[in-house]
Amino acid sequence: MRKGTLRQILLITDGCSNQGEDPVATASLAHEQGITVNVIGILEDDQLEETDSLREVEDIALSGGGVSQLVYKQALSQTVQSVTKQAMTQTMQGFVNQELQQILGKGQTLEDVEPEKRGEIMEVVEDMGETCDLEVLVLVDTSASMYDKLPTVKEALIDLSISLNARIGRNRFAICRFPAKRKTMEKILDWSPALDTLSSIFPKLTSGGVTPTGPAIRESMYQFSKKGLRRSFINEDEPGLEEA
Numbered sequence: 001m002r003k004g005t006l007r008q009i010l011l012i013t014d015g016c017s018n019q020g021e022d023p024v025a026t027a028s029l030a031h032e033q034g035i036t037v038n039v040i041g042i043l044e045d046d047q048l049e050e051t052d053s054l055r056e057v058e059d060i061a062l063s064g065g066g067v068s069q070l071v072y073k074q075a076l077s078q079t080v081q082s083v084t085k086q087a088m089t090q091t092m093q094g095f096v097n098q099e100l101q102q103i104l105g106k107g108q109t110l111e112d113v114e115p116e117k118r119g120e121i122m123e124v125v126e127d128m129g130e131t132c133d134l135e136v137l138v139l140v141d142t143s144a145s146m147y148d149k150l151p152t153v154k155e156a157l158i159d160l161s162i163s164l165n166a167r168i169g170r171n172r173f174a175i176c177r178f179p180a181k182r183k184t185m186e187k188i189l190d191w192s193p194a195l196d197t198l199s200s201i202f203p204k205l206t207s208g209g210v211t212p213t214g215p216a217i218r219e220s221m222y223q224f225s226k227k228g229l230r231r232s233f234i235n236e237d238e239p240g241l242e243e244a
Contacts, residue, residue: 008066
């Protein structure tokens, strides 16, 4: 079986959206198109986790079929890596559950399989995580409140690239920032197999402006190939699944 491609939007933000459409709704739309939306909320050193802006982080990821995590700046690098990998496993488990329902009947999931068989299936899921192709669009909030957090974001993205380059499967990365001058979002790194060119785009990660998270997620969807929309992890050799 030729493996499909996992597609993720990785949103890194510190606050509540304050312009444009509801980001929870746009994350749901992205998920319907086969794109998982993961969100990392960056906390201030003295910030509590129970705030409206950080609850929005969880809601966006839940709606986008992804993973969310709240983190202080000093732990951002490790969190970016773990969220990306956790989302890969979660997406593939969802795919496996869909397949099991076709085989075992509606309502059956991986938890309903006997322990020995479940372990074998999880080994396959882990292998798929190492060998499948991965596309990650990193969507960085560069609004005014992110000023002192952007250096840490840059370091985290470099570590993410190094970590994922150890995989067997192919990686493709793109980086977008929002807001941008006179538009919602700006792509500052086009699709690339590695993030080793980050030093050239760091000057573009400047802060300022409002936080149009919803419109930015919508624009991010259009950065993926049309052929890839409405697919997540599927058997690309199956007929009828090629077109969006």
